[in-house]
Amino acid sequence: MSAPVIALVMLGLFVFVIMIGFPVAFTLMAMGVIFGYYAYFQPHQALMDNRVFDLLTTNTFSVMSNDALVSIPLFLMMGYVIERANVLDRLFSSLQIAAHRVPASLAVATLLTCALFATATGIVGAVVTLMGLLAFPQMLKAGYDVRLASGVVCAGGCLGILIPPSIMLIVYAAASSVSVVRLYAGAMIPGLLLAGLYVVYVVVFAMIRPSVAPPLPKGESDVPIPQILLMLLKSFFPLAVLMLSVLGAIFFGVATPTEAASVGAFGSLLLAAGYRSLTWQGFKESVYLTARTSAMVCFLFVGSSTFASIFAYLGGAEMIKNFVVGLELSPVTFMILAQVIIFLLGWPLEWTEIIVIFIPIFLPLLPLFHIDPLYFGILVAINLQTAFLSPPMAMACYYLKGIAPPRVTLVQIFNGCYPFLGLILLTMVLVYYFPGLVYWLPNLLYGSR
Secondary structure, eight states: OOHHHHHHHHHHHHHHHHHHOOHHHHHHHHHHHHHHHHHHHOTTTOOOOHHHHHHHHHHHHHHHHHHHHHHHHHHHHHHHHTTTTTTHHHHHHHHHHTTSSSSSSHHHHHHHHHHHHHOOOHHHHHHHHHHHHHHHHHHHTTOOHHHHHHHHHHHTTTTTGSSSSSSHHHHHHHHHHHHHHHHHHHHHHHHHHHHHHHHHHHHHHHOOOGGGGGOOHHHHHHHHHHHHHHHHHHHHHHHHHHHHHHHHHHHTTTSHHHHHHHHHHHHHHOOOOOHTTOOHHHHHHHHHHHHHHHHHHHHHHHHHHHHHHHHHHTHHHHHHHHHHTTTOOHHHHHHHHHHHHHHHHHHTTOOHHHHHHHHHHHHGGGGGTTTOOOHHHHHHHHHHHHHHHHHSSSSSHHHHHHSSHHHHHHHHHHHHHHHHHHHHHHHHHHHHHHHHHHHHHHHHOOOOO
């Protein structure tokens, strides 16, 4: 059996093992070490003298010293602290009252809250769960259609994958060597466009069919304007100022993403203290969750780096490259094929696994089709949101089902997500046909490359 065929066996065995439930990071490391031992084996060498162990040690050191990954625990800390500071309920209540004259005001307030909270945390499960506990019961109580309410919570909760400071974009930047700053700037307009399409769809749908989103009772929405402004001043503006400060410092070159993330983490502690929600228990939970998630990402990178090195050494990457070149695909066909594969991978895998394992397979092919890695990364970030919304493995739907009333079925939640899946695909088409949506802000701030 030739080395490239063994590489493909290695890839197929890896997919099979994770499909039956083994931890991805440690499966990657185990596969890399086992097949690497075979690839580097030399007769008459001592058992532990194989070069694969040197490779594993070197990859571990390089990942742990990667500057691009330092900002991940800081952004995670910021998100977890804000999540536990009861900022979300204040924000949702004020936006709900401020938007009371807009059709489907509760749904609009939910989407706006998710969009703003997405700038504080890219943790999809946390946002969907929090909004499922906070906004979903209120929409059901107000008489909203279950499908519309479900779709709003699930789709809005996934915006953190795309809207900066997205953790996913940091991981992609580390895997592709693309500037985090340019990625953030490139993702800003598509992220806001997608959130805007969600809001427009909900408002238009409520205008066409008012029964799916009844207006708030007059007593609940009849609040004086000065009181609304005061509520917004207390809930919306502090979080908005914090996030604009963090993103502004990154975009305008005042600070690196890591420095801005450290300021954001410290600012989240001040914000929680200002709301008198900074408890020792909440702080401990935030630190624990930050350490756990950061460790998961780092171990994934160590395993992925080792796996990819052995896969390339055996000739697997070259075989895939030659196969794709032999198909004589056009750039459009390749782009569509790549996005379809990523969409399908999103069913059994999390976005972290897709980015650190399979994206490196696509990256060497991009120059052959004259595709910019930055542009490709933004399309991937939009596409990966479908992984959380498309049955049968729609994790956002399962997050919501876990906290929804028993009368809400999983089928209803799935049906509510379908229109938002269509809006995600529409955004991808718009970004493809109008690349300026991605390039305008990075070129404006940093110049064209």
